[in-house]
Amino acid sequence: MTTLHERRVDWHALEEAAVQAMERAYAPYSKFPVGAAALTEDGRIVSGCNVENASYGLTLCAECALVGQLHMTGGGRIAAFYCVDGQGNVLMPCGRCRQLLFEFRAPGMQLMTTQGIKSMDQVLPDAFGPENLEETT
Numbered sequence: 771m772t773t774l775h776e777r778r779v780d781w782h783a784l785e786e787a788a789v790q791a792m793e794r795a796y797a798p799y800s801k802f803p804v805g806a807a808a809l810t811e812d813g814r815i816v817s818g819c820n821v822e823n824a825s826y827g828l829t830l831c832a833e834c835a836l837v838g839q840l841h842m843t844g845g846g847r848i849a850a851f852y853c854v855d856g857q858g859n860v861l862m863p864c865g866r867c868r869q870l871l872f873e874f875r876a877p878g879m880q881l882m883t884t885q886g887i888k889s890m891d892q893v894l895p896d897a898f899g900p901e902n903l904e905e906t907t
């Protein structure tokens with residue numbers, strides 16, 4: 771059971787970064803731009819937008835770009851996460867993206883949700899993670 775960390779988060783800065791990322795979205799098919807931003811444990815803000823494709827199923831969620839940027843800019847772990855839709859409203863990450871974020875979570879990672887701040891465990895209970903790979907034979 772993960773508990774929420776007491777780390778103080780500048781949610782406004784994260785929201786702004788998410789909105790800026792959303793403005794870079796490539797979403798001509800769904801017309802549903804998404805921006806995601808994360809605060810790393812060492813204080814960086816990384817972000818990403820969704821990138822769609824004429825072959826619709828190949829669409830990359832905003833969180834895919836975010837974890838790519840996280841890794842490319844020094845790695846580390848995500849302390850807080852914020853995702854917005856085209857109106858700038860808080861958006862819940864899809865199931866696949868919850869799994870992507872789980873891989874890079876810091877202890878007590880906080881997620882802004884439509885129901886307020888939640889923990890990773892609340893949005894993805896009983897998650898499959900790297901430790902599960904150690905269970906074979």
Ligand SMILES: O=c1ccn([C@H]2C[C@H](O)[C@@H](CO)O2)c(=O)[nH]1
Nearest residue numbers: 800802804820831832863864867
């Ligand atoms: O967590 C999510 C959920 C959806 N989308 C994008 C994918 C697609 O381009 C659009 C509509 O599903 O929203 C994201 O970027 N992240």
Ligand SMILES: [Zn+2]
Nearest residue numbers: 831864866867
């Ligand atoms: Zn997604």
